Amino acid sequence: MDENALTNGVLSFILPGLGQSINGYKKKAIIFFLGMIALHLLIYFFANNIAGSAISTLYHLYAGYDAYKTY
Numbered sequence: 001m002d003e004n005a006l007t008n009g010v011l012s013f014i015l016p017g018l019g020q021s022i023n024g025y026k027k028k029a030i031i032f033f034l035g036m037i038a039l040h041l042l043i044y045f046f047a048n049n050i051a052g053s054a055i056s057t058l059y060h061l062y063a064g065y066d067a068y069k070t071y
Helices: 003-014 018-023 026-046 050-069
Strands: none
Touching (some): 003 018, 003 050, 018 026, 018 050, 026 050
């Protein structure tokens, strides 16, 4: 297991798009980051409950997984 891949995955879990950016995928990083902002705004206004938290966590997990796999 590559340590940099794991680091990028964790960074992207914390802030979606950061790991993709470090990996060199700038467009993908912007999409993940803007997706996170849009998702969090939608959750804040329409689903500010446990379901919204679960959806947000799944998005962050996917962003971390994607950064890890695309290293």
